Amino acid sequence: MEKNDRYAIVTNVIEPLEKGGSFNQRDREKFAQAARTHGIEDSVIEEVIDITQTISLIHLHEDRLDASDLPREQKKAMRAELQKSIDENLEALKSIRNSILVRDRLPMWSLLLNENWLQEILKNKNNI
Secondary structure, three states: OOHHHHHHHHHHHHHHHHOOOOOOHHHHHHHHHHHHHOOOOHHHHHHHHHHHHHHHHHHHHHHHHHHOOOOHHHHHHHHHHHHHHHHHHHHHHHHHHHHHHHHHHHHHHHHHHHHHHHHHHHHHHHHO
16 A cells, blocks of 8 residues: 555545535545545544535535625625635645644654664664
8 A cells, every 4th residue: 555645535635625626425435435445544534524524515505605695795704704614624634634644654753763763772882
């Protein structure tokens, strides 16, 4: 399994949503299948799907807001709140993606740290 694939899978969820796109039921199924195939935990998959559904609902509210007869200023204020919520949810998805990247890279860092630690011990032993 290529470690970057897990990062790319979540990135493929984020990018269309950043552009105002949707993430429908079929997209969620394809994401879940690819994520499971690449070893992403079920709890992470569920969290990503929950967030994408939240963003989709926000877009639905935006559409309804556009069609409403509310005063322009009220629409503007509500649209700003909805956009703030979208941005917060996108940041949550990016945080999940970054945590996957860190987890995938952690074994490499731990190996490097252990190697440096071993070198330090050997250096100190030679100085005794």
